[in-house]
Amino acid sequence: MWKFIGTEVLYLFLMTAGTWFDIRTKQVPRWLLLTGSGIAAASRLWIQSEGLWIYVWGSLLGGVFLLLSKCTKESLGYADSWLIFNLGLYLGIWKLSVILCTAFLGAGMWAAVLLVRKKGRKESIPFIPFLTAGYLGVIGW
Numbered sequence: 001m002w003k004f005i006g007t008e009v010l011y012l013f014l015m016t017a018g019t020w021f022d023i024r025t026k027q028v029p030r031w032l033l034l035t036g037s038g039i040a041a042a043s044r045l046w047i048q049s050e051g052l053w054i055y056v057w058g059s060l061l062g063g064v065f066l067l068l069s070k071c072t073k074e075s076l077g078y079a080d081s082w083l084i085f086n087l088g089l090y091l092g093i094w095k096l097s098v099i100l101c102t103a104f105l106g107a108g109m110w111a112a113v114l115l116v117r118k119k120g121r122k123e124s125i126p127f128i129p130f131l132t133a134g135y136l137g138v139i140g141w
Helices: 002-024 030-046 052-071 078-091 093-116 128-140
Strands: none
Touching: 002 030, 002 078, 002 128, 030 078, 052 078, 052 093, 078 093, 078 128, 093 128
C-alpha cells in the first residue's frame, strides 16, 4: 500500500512538472517523459493489483493516441500522447478512461471560454494540465 501511495505522489510531482513545462514553454522535456515511463513500468513489476490485461489495454489506448499524434502532425502533441501511454500502463484502461473524459471535458470547456473571448481558432491549448486534473480526480477518489 505505501509503495503505491509513494508512486502516486511521485507521479503527481512529474505530472505537475509536465504541466508547468507545457504551460510555460509548450514543450515537455524528454527526460521527464522517460522518467514517467520508468515509474509506470516499475510499478507494474512491483505492484500487481489487478489483472495484467487492464494495463495492456491501457497501454494500447495510449498507443492509439501516439498514432493519432503522428497522423495529425502533432495537433495533439507527442508529449501529451506519451503521457497518456504512460498513464495507461501505470493505471490501466478504466482509470485512464476516467482521466481522458475529465481532460477532454475540461479542455473543451476551456476552448469554449477562448471562443467566447474571441481569441481565435489558432490558439493552442496545453493539454497536460487537464490530464493532471483528471489524474488528481482519479487518485483522490
